[in-house]
Amino acid sequence: MRVAPKDIQSFRDDFTYSNSAEAIERFPFPFAEDEYRYSVNMEPHLPKGGEGSAFEKFLDIDEHYLSEMAERQKVLNDMPQRCLAMPHMDLACWDMVERIMLSLSADYPDYFSLTREGDLWSWENKLLNIKDQFTFGDSSSLPMPPLDYIGRQVQGDFALLDQREGDLFLDAGIITCPADWSLAFDAGMSFKEWHGPVPMAHSEGIFERALKYLIAIPVGKPVRRLNWTLTVNARMDTSPEKYHEWGHERASVTPENVGEKVYLRVEVQVLDRMPRSNAMMFSIRTYLLSLEDLVTNKEWAVRMHRAMKTLPEPLINYKGLTRFHGTVVDYLSQFDPLN
Numbered sequence: 290m291r292v293a294p295k296d297i298q299s300f301r302d303d304f305t306y307s308n309s310a311e312a313i314e315r316f317p318f319p320f321a322e323d324e325y326r327y328s329v330n331m332e333p334h335l336p337k338g339g340e341g342s343a344f345e346k347f348l349d350i351d352e353h354y355l356s357e358m359a360e361r362q363k364v365l366n367d368m369p370q371r372c373l374a375m376p377h378m379d380l381a382c383w384d385m386v387e388r389i390m391l392s393l394s395a396d397y398p399d400y401f402s403l404t405r406e407g408d409l410w411s412w413e414n415k416l417l418n419i420k421d422q423f424t425f426g427d428s429s430s431l432p433m434p435p436l437d438y439i440g441r442q443v444q445g446d447f448a449l450l451d452q453r454e455g456d457l458f459l460d461a462g463i464i465t466c467p468a469d470w471s472l473a474f475d476a477g478m479s480f481k482e483w484h485g486p487v488p489m490a491h492s493e494g495i496f497e498r499a500l501k502y503l504i505a506i507p508v509g510k511p512v513r514r515l516n517w518t519l520t521v522n523a524r525m526d527t528s529p530e531k532y533h534e535w536g537h538e539r540a541s542v543t544p545e546n547v548g549e550k551v552y553l554r555v556e557v558q559v560l561d562r563m564p565r566s567n568a569m570m571f572s573i574r575t576y577l578l579s580l581e582d583l584v585t586n587k588e589w590a591v592r593m594h595r596a597m598k599t600l601p602e603p604l605i606n607y608k609g610l611t612r613f614h615g616t617v618v619d620y621l622s623q624f625d626p627l628n
């Protein structure tokens with residue numbers, strides 16, 4: 290059974306965010322082996338894990354829906370530039386409106402509905418009390434630009450990549466919960482350029498192989514990959530623009546509070562070809578799980594310990610874990626019988 294969205298919790302200040310037992314059980318734990326290394330880890334985005342799993346539907350709507358939408362609103366009110374679409378991406382934005390409305394209304398008919406008569410569309414989002422009629426493709430018929438409009442109604446950050454010259458360019462996006470990267474900084478960059486800061490992967494040819502794979506993805510064959518990091522406190526918006534608000538929290542982790550303060554942050558990333566514009570839609574759906582909740586699953590606790598203990602130094606530094614990585618490994622070691 291899928292758990293219904295619960296009342297709003299916070300990802301800042303008093304951090305009231307919490308996971309129910311069901312949310313812990315369906316958490317997309319990312320480690321398939323005891324050692325973690327970068328790889329071209331992509332697979333078809335097909336249902337996996339049965340009813341209620343995070344991989345059951347194309348877009349996962351879960352108990353945190355209202356909280357994440359409220360958090361997105363706060364970020365956009367403060368910094369509207371976190372949503373950006375270059376003029377040539379207009380068609381791609383409408384592609385995305387269609388993809389999201391069709392999939393949400395088909396997968397969650399109790400929450401979302403869409404009726405279409407030619408270009409006249411009626412959309413209802415019962416969770417957010419939104420009901421609008423608009424003309425598909427005509428941005429003036431919506432209360433705000435199409436990317437902004439739909440992005441405020443779906444969990445996860447979204448980027449739209451323009452494909453040209455055998456490359457992908459980051460020309461649009463709504464990014465309010467990034468793991469320490471900036472849309473404003475990366476806007477207009479190519480695949481290898483925006484991945485510039487990532488260690489090890491360039492020399493191992495990972496980005497070259499990934500790009501070849503991506504530009505050949507056809508319409509209707511979405512793929513997914515997982516990425517992860519650790520975040521101190523249940524903070525969604527760990528953007529460079531707000532570093533002054535969260536960077537210092539890395540120094541607040543102690544052996545006493547590490548279980549409740551450090552969160553495994555997992556991104557389920559889906560790449561989907563858009564039918565009219567040929568753009569790529571890239572969604573980054575973020576899940577947060579505190580270490581003390583994670584270790585309630587004994588297999589995860591052991592694996593997490595081993596993956597953290599053997600993490601290469603360049604990854605520890607790049608992911609921003611340097612100050613508290615040792616504390617995390619020490620904490621997790623108590624759950625590993627081979628330790």
Ligand code: HEM
Pocket residue numbers: 327328329330448450457459469470471475483484485486487490495496499503514516517518569571604607608
């Ligand atoms: C990191 C975007 C696809 C592998 C990143 C970063 C961004 C990004 C903005 C952070 C870079 C920084 O430090 O500033 C995207 C977008 C994609 C995409 C928009 C859509 C095309 C992929 C694919 C792979 C990949 C297909 C597969 C190999 C990675 C890796 C990292 C990374 C390994 C480092 C993550 C970490 O250690 O936390 N990506 N990426 N990315 N990306 Fe991608």
